[in-house]
Amino acid sequence: MIKTLVKQMSKKDRKFSIITPFLIIGEVTMETTIPMLMATLVDVGIQNSDIGYVVKMGLLMVLMAMLSLAFGAGAARTASVASAGFAANIRKALFYKIQDFSFGNIDKFSTSSLVTRMTTDVTNIQNSTMMILRMCVRAPVMFVMALIMSISINARLASIFLVAIPIIGIMVVIVSKFAMPKFRIMLKKMDQLNRVVQENLSGIRVVKAFVRGEYEDGKFETTTREVRDTQKAAEKLIVVNMPIMQLVVYCCIVAILWFGGNMIMVGDMQTGQLISFISYVTQILMSLMMISMAFIMLVNSKASGDRIVEIIDEKIDITDEKANDKILLEDGSIKFEDVAFSYHNDIMNCAVRHINLDIKSGETVGIIGGTGSSKTSLVQLIPRLYDVIQGRVIVGGHDVREYKLDHLREEVAMVLQKNVLFSGTIIENLRWGDEHASDEVIKQACIDACADDFIMSLPDGYETNLGQGGVNVSGGQKQRLCIARALLKKPKIIILDDSTSAVDTATDAQIRETFRTKLKDTTTIIIAQRISSIEDADKIVVMDNGRINAVGTHSELLENNEIYREVYESQKKGAE
Incomplete structure (x- = not known):
């Protein structure tokens, strides 16, 4: 995980990451030197009533404090720049x-989970x-330097740390062991919360139309409660850590005051030395507390890091590494040769099976079938x-896997079932x-898609802001804009996936007429529920349960295919 994440660091981030530890070492060196100067000031200057020595040591301590402040401020800046840049690079990579x-x-990961990984998880990594x-x-540098200083003052008194350090170490191990699984669960609950919020906001009109506000409120409250409960379960372990650490610190200070006081009384130790020793003890124990806190935070960030690396290391199903860059799509011919396809790569659970279909370049092909017919x-x-997962799809005389993806998709325009505007x-x-x-x-494409009239009726015309997802236009208008967008590609193949379902029959007929007259050399595939949308097609494919049930013209299918005839008659009766 760490190796994968570190690869995302830029040279600038790495430079600041290298500078920061040196600034920190400078800061800690100043901090750990001050107590020693203070001991000298007390034991020499004050003990001998040497005001000059006291002033000299005092000024030196002030200088070191200022240097420590400068080193600390510099380290804070370089660390912030490095971590912010690192997080930006990770988001970019994701x-x-x-x-x-x-x-x-995309089907493997939910949209809400991807959003959480690019926001919450990346922020956790940035903070870490x-x-x-x-x-x-x-913390480690301070621990080592303060420990050396305290041992140099009084090695016997420093042995108190031998009791404190194992207690803190055991506590860190226990907390990390039990907290990690709980943080993983918490992040999954965050995914669910994002999904609930996303669904509600994207479908807010439906929620209001069906008066389901209270239901959505309840669902949101349940999800937030689950997030809160899982977070509380994880934090319960974390909050126990700090009181135990503080108890150890205070016990050490009490023990040092007791034994140190006795040493002063018998003359084995001076007052200034005890004062500086207590300062070093505080630094040592605070550094141990910082290490334990950092360790616990790393436990949380490791869960986030694993989720980020899962995306970065995800093997992409479809690549064009073996494609021939010189092969270009020459025409719109399409041929399916015993094709089978499964969303789960399971030959026993195919959405499409045994498809054999030949479409000549420039033909208009209609596809009809019941819901779920693939x-x-x-x-x-x-x-x-x-x-x-079986067979071949041949487009323009070549297997689609032989094309570079960009070359193939540039020549195939697809208006999806769910019309998306940005x-x-x-x-x-x-x-x-x-x-x-x-x-x-652009205007001509909109005229061909029967979209120009309504665009020009808007106050700002083509400069009208659509809002998120095109909320400012109707379903039919959205479909026509998507068709116009597809026409602008000037593709060799255009696929309309139920893309005129929200327009009236007159507009539908006008769009089809435009396709017939202006896209003679373009292969057009129309998926439709209305037979009127495809009855003029060169051939019509009837799909049933993932298989081709029949192929023919409108008149041939009316005569020979029961499924097509039933659909036609039901729609005819509905029109009457």
Whole structure:
């Protein structure tokens, strides 16, 4: 885990990470020297009533205190810069990795979990990095230097630490052993909380429409209660740590005062030495407490680190490492050869099986079937959003696995079942199809998609801000914008996955007419529930339970296919 995370550090972050420990060592050196000067001041200056010596030692102590402050401030800055830069690089690595994920990889991790990993988990790593650079350097160095100083003053009195150190060590081991699993559970509960909040905010209109506010409130309260309870269970172990550490510290101080006082009385120790010894004892025990606190925080951050590395090390299902960069998609022909596909890579649990289908370049193909008949699963194999587990998908004369993914997907435009628009203006969203498209080309694409009229009716026209997810337009308008965006790609294959379901039949017919006249050389695949949307297609594919039930024209299927005929008759009766 550590090796994977450290790779994300930039040269600048590493430079500051190296500088910080040296600044910390300078700070600790000043701090551990001051008590020794104080002992000399008391035992020599004050004991002999030497005011000059007292002033000289006092000024030297002030100087060291100022140097310690300067070293500490410098260390705080360099540690902050290094940890913030490290966290930024980790977020960047996670984001880029997720961008390369296939649909299969994305299905493995929930969106809420990915959000938690990129926010909460990365923040935990950032805080831990700062702590490692400061506390985990400061505490050991202070412990060693203060221990050396205390032994040099009185080795017998320093033996008290032999009792304190094992107690603190045992406590750290016990807490870390039992706290780690609880922190893992807590982070999973955080994933659930993010999922509940995300679903509620994205579906807030549905919640209000069905008056389900109280239900959502209850679900949110239950989830937050679970997060609170798991966090309390983890923190209960942590809060026990500090009182025990303080008890050990105070017991040590009491013992030192007792034995040290007796030594002063018999002349084995001077007053100034005892004062400085107590200062070193406090530094030693405080450093041990810092180490224990750091260790516990590292336990929490390790759970976060494991979750981050899980994303970074995730093997991407679909790559184009073996693809031929010279192969380009020459036409829109598509051929399925005994294709089988499973979302779980299980041949016994296939969503699509034994698909054999030949589509010529420039043909218009309709696909119809009941809910769950795997229409969408089938067409997602064309741009290689998923990979087949059996057979081949041949596009433009080559297996899709022979193409570079960018080359393949640039020539295949897909309007997904769930229409997605992004925050920004209408024209910014449309330029996803072609970022270099002129305003005239964009306008023509919108005219072809029957979107120009409603766009121009908006106060700001093409500069209208859509809001998050396109909340400022209707479902039908959103579909037309997505179709226009796909047209701007000028693809060799265009796939409409139930993409006109929210538009009226007249607009649907107009869009289909545009496709017939202006996309003659483009292979068009239309998934639809309405037969009127596909009845003019060159061929229609009837899907049933992941298999092709029949292929033919509208008239052929009406005559020969029972499923198609039943759908047609039910829709005809509904229209009447």
